Amino acid sequence: MAFPFAAIVAQEETKQALLVAAVDPGIGGVLLFGDRGTGKSTTIRALAELLPPMRAVKECKYGCDPQNMAALCSDCRSRRRNGVLESHVVPVPVVDLPLGATEDRVVGSLDLERALTAGTKSFEAGLLARANRGFLYVDEVNLLEDHLVDLLLDVAASGENVIEREGLSVRHPARFVLVGSGNPEEGELRPQLLDRFGLSVEIRTPVDLKTRIEVMRRRDAYEREPDLFASEWTPANAGLRRKIKAARAALAKIIVSDAVLERAATLCMQLGTDGLRGELTLVRAARAIAALDGETEVTEEHLRRIAPAALCHRLRRNPLDESGSTARVERGLRELFGH
DSSP, rough: OOGGGGGSSHHHHHHHHHHHHHOOOGGGGGEEETTTTSSSHHHHHHHHTTTTOOEEETTTTOOOOTTTTOOOHHHHHHHTTOOOEEEEEEOEEEEEEEEEEEEHHHHEEEEEOOOOOOOOEEEEEHHHHHTTTTEEEEGGGGGOOOOOHHHHHHHHHHEEEEEEEETTTEEEEEEEEEEEEGGGGOOOOOHHHHHHEEEEEOOOOOOOHHHHHHHHHHHHHHHHOOOHHHHHHHHHHHHHHHHHHHHHHHHGGOOHHHHHHHHHHHHHHHOOOSSSSSHHHEEEEEHHHHHHTTTTTOHHHHHHHHHHHHHHHOOOTHHHHOOOHHHHHHHHHHHHHOO
C-alpha cells in the first residue's frame, strides 16, 4: 500500500505540480530534481492512489478511451465498425520504467516466428502500451540510456508508438504524462528531454526542525501499521480526488484575460526563456491551478504560484549571474509584480 498523498509533509511545490499534471495531462509532464531521500519517489507513487478512475474499452491492451474516436487503436476501430464498444472503469495506470529496461520491454515486441509460420501478427505490449492515458515514471531519469531517451522523445512528440521489425510494423496510441526524478549530482539531463517536461521542481532537504520531526513521525506510523495509517488519511485523499475531478470538468471554462497573457509573456521575455513553450506552459498550468482552486478566471497569483516550476528549467545559462534558476524566476516575479 502506497503512502497517502495527503499525508506527505511539506513538498508543496511538488504536490502542486503533480496535481496540475493530473488535472491537465497536456502540460507535458513533471520533473523532480533534488537531494536524495526527500520523498520524490514516494510522492509520485502516492499519486496513483489519488487519481480518479477512467473509462476504457474492455479487452483493449492500450486502455483506449471509448469516447475519443480519433485516439482509438486499430483493434478498437475495427470493433467499433462492427458494433458498440463495451467499456469498463479501471484505475489510471502509473507505470515504472526501470533504468535497466531493454528496448523491447519498453516499446513491446513482435513474434517474428509466428508471423512467418502462421501469417499473423503477434504483438506483446510493452511499458509504453501499459502507460497509455496514464503516467510513466522514470526514477533517476538523468541516468537513462541515450537510445531510450531518443525513443521517449519520439513517442512524446507523436503520441504514438511504432514498432518495426523485419518488414512488420505495429503502431498504437501512447499518450502519457512523463514523470521523472533524479539527483543533479549524478549527472545532467539531456536538453532535448529537459525541454519536454512541462514543469520542473527543485527539491531541497527541509531545514525546519518541526518539519523533519513530523516527517519522521508520519513515516514511522506508516511503517508500523500501514493499513491503519492509510485509513486515517482516506477522507483527505478522497477530498483531493474529488478536487481533481471537479477541476478537470471546469478546466475548459476557465477564463484567461489578455492582461494575464501579457503578464506571462512579459515575464518570459524578461527572463529570456527560449522559444514560446515557456509562456504556453505557464498559462496552461495557471489555468489548472485556478480550476483546482474552484476559481473561474486565472489571476496573477496563479501565475506567481506556478511560474518557478514552469520556467526554471527553461532559462539560458548566464555566466554573469551565479543565482540558481529558481532564484532568478523569483527575482523576475518580484520585479514584475512588485512584491
